[in-house]
Amino acid sequence: MTRQGVAAAIDAALFDDLMARYAAMFGRDETPWRIWSAANAPAALDRHDVVLSDGEATGDLIDRVVAADAVLIESEREGGRWIDTVRSPMGTWVLDVRADDDTPHSPAFVAVLRAALSLHFPAHDALCIARAWQPGATAWPNDFARFPQVRHAALVPPGQTAQPFAPCPPDLGLYAVMPSAAWIETLVPLAVPTVQLRFKSDDADAVKHEVARAAKAAKGSQSRLFINDHWRVAIDHHAACGGDSGIYGIHLGQEDLDDADLDAIRASGLRLGVSTHGYAEMLRVAAISPSYLALGAIFPTTTKVMPTQPQGMGRFQSYVALMQPVIPSLVGIGGVNAGNMGEVLAVGVGSAAVVRAITEASDVPAAVAGLNALFA
Structure with a gap:
């Protein structure tokens, strides 16, 4: 040397x-x-x-x-x-x-x-x-x-294939990621097409309560409800309701995939969405054929500590070009708001997730109406 x-x-x-x-x-x-x-x-x-x-x-x-x-x-x-x-x-x-x-x-x-x-x-x-x-x-x-x-870290052994999860439509539309069931109750009547309960707590009873409350709000509505992280609680509640719970799917981050029982989620009939932050993560997750991929974070965000720097529109475009033929349902995530939503949708995805664009709005119904209109 x-x-x-x-x-x-x-x-x-x-x-x-x-x-x-x-x-x-x-x-x-x-x-x-x-x-x-x-x-x-x-x-x-x-x-x-x-x-x-x-x-x-x-x-x-x-x-x-x-x-x-x-x-x-x-x-x-x-x-x-x-x-x-x-x-x-x-x-x-x-x-x-x-x-x-x-x-x-x-x-x-x-x-x-x-x-x-x-x-x-x-x-x-x-x-x-x-x-x-x-x-x-x-x-x-x-x-x-x-x-x-x-x-x-493979999710499927080399040479093996996994049964795909139940599919999502490619146009999930406005995707509101909310911190509580109260927010889900607010947004479902406003015709938000896709909502996610991202309730962070170590209190098992509080988690069960929030999941059940959010599911009740979404049941019978046009809103698709995803539960972030708490996959076991979501599966159990869905089963207890005879498969008619109001829960549409589960969303997991990369760090959650290793501990989740993917076979149990698949068997429940619930959809699975997964966050990804680059090529290797997308390739890793593609092997399990999830219902949708979330791609980002596109722009700077303060709602979550991200493992990578903001991806930017250039990377986002390249990710969509690679993954859309494989997993048609893609969601742009990270720092998306009314000002940049059009740029995200112009890439060709059918959904974009927002947090602060709703939670920090002075007039929530007006903010939702404006965001929904961008998908028209």
Whole structure:
């Protein structure tokens, strides 16, 4: 291993072309990213360094990368596929993709990887983009079949398929995410097409009360009610009502998926919506065929601590182009309001979620009417 380091071979012309084409769409990291092969990595690494290992990396290299908050990508061949392990400060992902050639880290791969990182994509998403890139292409990738499958943390074992959840219409319309059943009671008579109870409490009795109250408000109405997080309470209440509870579905975040009984949710007949924040998360969730995907956060939001920076409209457009043929029901989330709703809907999604645009409105009925009108 050399102390100064020797950069990995890169198709510089391709990198420059991609930055010229897409920097305005995605933004540009002003700090240059450096990519090294494991054998030629410098002694000192930092958070803008990526080390590429052909095969499993040594424990010493892993420790050095972790200590520097750098990125390590270990690539192994398995039949006709590449198995990539991406280690970064955002965690470890293992991705599986069909191999285009016998070179794990070709100059073109390095160019696309570096461009994606320089366009503010996190390492695991940058790897997805680099592997999905069509050789010789300049168009942003949107062919789902070329993107990797997720091995870790997979929701479905490799080689297996999951039964899809009950479908949602692609036009869920205005989607109001509310903190209490009282808000659900307020919005259902105002003809909000989709509502979500996002009640945060560790009090089991309070949760059951809020879910039952929200379900009662939605039952028999035109509003579709989703219950955030409290999937077991929602299933139990739905079953106790003989499947006619007023609950339409359940919404889970990425952090909730590992603990949820997805088979039980599927068997209940309730729909399942899932929040996603980038390529790897979308690919992970697509394997279970949820009823809808929420994509974001598009704009800055104060209603929730987000795991990533705001995605922006450029990323949102690219996510919709990739996922809409696979999961037609998509919801734009994060910082959406009356002022930017039109921009979100112009991308082609049939739904956008709002929180403060309603909860902070001085005239709630007027705010709802105005937001609903944007979907007309």
